[in-house]
Amino acid sequence: MNSDKHGRWLWLARIALAGVFVAAALPKLLDPIAFATDVQNYRLLPETLVGPFAVILPCGELVVALGLLLSPYQRGAALVGTLLLGGFAIAMGQSRLRGIDLRCGCFGAALDAKVSWLTVARSAGLALLSGTLSWASRAPAAQPPHATESSEPRAQQPPGS
Amino acid sequence: MLGPAGMTLLNQVLRICAVSLAVGLVVLAVRGAPRPGPVGGEPAVCSAPAAAEPATPWITLDDAHKLSADPGLLFVDCRPRAEFRTGHIAAALSVPSDESEIRDDVVSRLRSARTIIAYCDARSGCASSVRLASRLRELGIADVRILTGGLPAWLEKGYPAQSGSCPLCPDDKP
Numbered sequence: 001m002n003s004d005k006h007g008r009w010l011w012l013a014r015i016a017l018a019g020v021f022v023a024a025a026l027p028k029l030l031d032p033i034a035f036a037t038d039v040q041n042y043r044l045l046p047e048t049l050v051g052p053f054a055v056i057l058p059c060g061e062l063v064v065a066l067g068l069l070l071s072p073y074q075r076g077a078a079l080v081g082t083l084l085l086g087g088f089a090i091a092m093g094q095s096r097l098r099g100i101d102l103r104c105g106c107f108g109a110a111l112d113a114k115v116s117w118l119t120v121a122r123s124a125g126l127a128l129l130s131g132t133l134s135w136a137s138r139a140p141a142a143q144p145p146h147a148t149e150s151s152e153p154r155a156q157q158p159p160g161s
Numbered sequence: 162m163l164g165p166a167g168m169t170l171l172n173q174v175l176r177i178c179a180v181s182l183a184v185g186l187v188v189l190a191v192r193g194a195p196r197p198g199p200v201g202g203e204p205a206v207c208s209a210p211a212a213a214e215p216a217t218p219w220i221t222l223d224d225a226h227k228l229s230a231d232p233g234l235l236f237v238d239c240r241p242r243a244e245f246r247t248g249h250i251a252a253a254l255s256v257p258s259d260e261s262e263i264r265d266d267v268v269s270r271l272r273s274a275r276t277i278i279a280y281c282d283a284r285s286g287c288a289s290s291v292r293l294a295s296r297l298r299e300l301g302i303a304d305v306r307i308l309t310g311g312l313p314a315w316l317e318k319g320y321p322a323q324s325g326s327c328p329l330c331p332d333d334k335p
Contacts, residue, residue: 029188032192032195033195035195036194036195036196041218043218043303043304051194051195051196052185052189052194054194054195055185055188055189055192055194055195056181056182056185056186056188056189057185059181059184059185059188060177060178060181060182060184060185062184063177063180063181063184064177064181067173067177072173073173073176073177075169075170075173076170076172076173076174076176076177077173077177079173079174080174080177080178098276102218102219138166
């Protein structure tokens with residue numbers, strides 16, 4: 001019962017996180033120039049890498065979204081998602097500390113939000129959620145062999161013997 | 162060493178990264194790499210014109226004021242020298258954007274700053290600041306930002322300003 005409930009919450013969180021990644025990726029792919037401009041304004045990458053990064057990153061976000069929903073890849077996708085979101089939070093945090101005034105580019109040009117401590121906290125919170133999902137999606141620990149051995153013969157004994 | 166669960170996780174992560182890279186490269190090959198352009202992001206008060214350089218970040222008045230205590234920061238006034246003398250941000254360097262050349266000693270002074278905040282009178286979408294920022298980047302000075310709203314907005318906030326000549330300028334000693 002508890003396990004079912006736990007599983008339902010995990011799925012809900014995975015779907016929500018996948019939705020966030022899809023919502024973040026699509027506007028970037030639809031308006032790559034705007035996103036490339038946002039990336040360039042962070043001043044973290046050499047100019048030659050800005051264009052390719054502006055295309056590859058949203059593709060990665062879509063793949064992570066897909067991975068979160070595909071059974072064998074859920075844990076890995078959540079871990080990659082954690083790294084991505086943690087990276088976004090660090091990139092935005094350093095721009096705040098350096099006093100650079102820029103658009104966050106988090107959801108492409110769809111949300112014209114400036115980088116603020118709120119956007120940093122949002123990314124950090126999502127990274128935490130993604131990390132928790134990765135941890136919670138790990139395979140259950142195998143039962144110790146002696147426990148299996150001691151229970152099986154009893155189960156196989158005919159009734160009344 | 163990683164256990165079996167760790168190896169499985171690493172395997173998943175590597176696969177996801179490889180697929181992401183492959184998909185990204187295909188999209189890149191089909192559509193080409195986007196070139197950053199002046200699309201959005203600029204403040205309404207002093208929005209950049211279509212011909213603006215794309216890479217110049219803007220800085221808000223409050224952030225600029227907070228940074229002004231930093232010794233590595235240099236305010237650069239892009240207006241004509243006569244306008245500079247009537248009033249400018251305290252300790253700013255006058256580098257009029259309408260002058261064709263920037264003197265070598267001024268360039269040396271600019272290079273010694275860690276961060277430069279260019280400002281002007283905010284007319285024509287801060288065109289003077291954008292123009293000067295572009296020239297400074299051509300000189301290899303990377304960290305140049307443009308003050309949102311320029312000098313009028315700075316004065317309106319009551320932040321420190323002064324009038325007179327430019328003590329920092331090699332060609333304008335009092």
